[in-house]
Amino acid sequence: MKENILYTSVAPLLEYFNRLIPLSSEEKQLVAELFKPRLYRKRQYVLQEGDVCSSFNFVVRGCLRMYKIDDKGNTHIIQFATENWWLMDIGSFHGKEPSELNIDAIEDTMVLHISYNDLINLYTKGPKFNLIFRVLIENSFVSLQKRLLQNISSTAEERYLSFMQDYSHLNNRLPQVQIASFIGITPEFLSRLRNKLVKPKS
Amino acid sequence: MKENILYTSVAPLLEYFNRLIPLSSEEKQLVAELFKPRLYRKRQYVLQEGDVCSSFNFVVRGCLRMYKIDDKGNTHIIQFATENWWLMDIGSFHGKEPSELNIDAIEDTMVLHISYNDLINLYTKGPKFNLIFRVLIENSFVSLQKRLLQNISSTAEERYLSFMQDYSHLNNRLPQVQIASFIGITPEFLSRLRNKLVKPKS
């Protein structure tokens, strides 16, 4: 019975950084040292409600989701993260306080993660990473804001169509349940919506 | 979409302790404070080879397995833990050294766990727990020894029959692969064994 082996390449992350701003070889070295690979299998938790989020996660391949479970037990997906995206609960990470959110894997997923201390370390030894992470967070912020706006101002149908625009690559990769939970409707209703959109007149 | 909620009751653990030796309400309080609930999903690692085993785990519901992967990539299950059993790599825990063993969940599993420091804390504040944990470890030791004996002295068929005696409740709860790996044969051979035992003459 064979099990998965962790193949430890930071190449995708280096490339990601390099596209934002070129790195010196010392900086590359730093990244290679401080980021650790980690494999999560489908359905595995990366972060569980009540735990402190102790790392920044960069998805190398696979797909994660971050979500909140409300009092009624319903799941609300805040964010997906596929290849070359970051996912963590920044609030919990910086405040070192228990998270209200969960992160788990929707597919078998490989991440590169860096712990709190090592991130501080990274900033100290490579000040350029302050810039990089600022930009990176700003990007996330922008798309979050867009999503919020989308959400408060639209009907389910509009939200679905806008999801299809912004995340069309996720459409045939994710189960509908997840998409429904992302745009805030029931899977049944999404099924009907889709149906209606395909054959618009009956 | 309903998901599992971490229902944070230490009741099963208190009951477990109480059956060994009655606890005062301060001691119950200690337990409630120091043991933390944790949910592991099927196939999720609790402990990975190379990591230090940093907690004692009490299974509230579900099932864990502890196993070693040998040089050829074969899995050997050392122990199962279902409701009201403990599982950890004691060697790694006390020596604070990297474990050679893996622990993962065979079913979605809820455990109550206590960290190294909190366990020391528990012993200090509630000396009675020294007794409790001594007894508990002794119990584990005895069943381990029995298992070893069983193993070195029997054929596959005998080992299977003895498994059925001692763990009959696990028989229709676990996949055969796991049982095979526990008694040290291939799943194929276990299949044939079972067949032979059902229809003894043909």
Place this chain on the structure above:
DNA sequence: AACTGCATCAAGAAATAGTATTGATCTGGT
């Protein structure tokens, strides 16, 4: 040399779990 107790590999079959669709019925807001 043949037999017994097991392993390995490959292929299907069977069982289970996860996902999607559909109908019926309900609700709160316009």
Place this chain on the structure above:
DNA sequence: ACCAGATCAATACTATTTCTTGATGCAGTT
């Protein structure tokens, strides 16, 4: 009274996991 959407239950479909079977091999007995 109507619309956007929820909830519940039943069924269908799909994918994944688990089990079985046959063929073959091999190391120790007898």
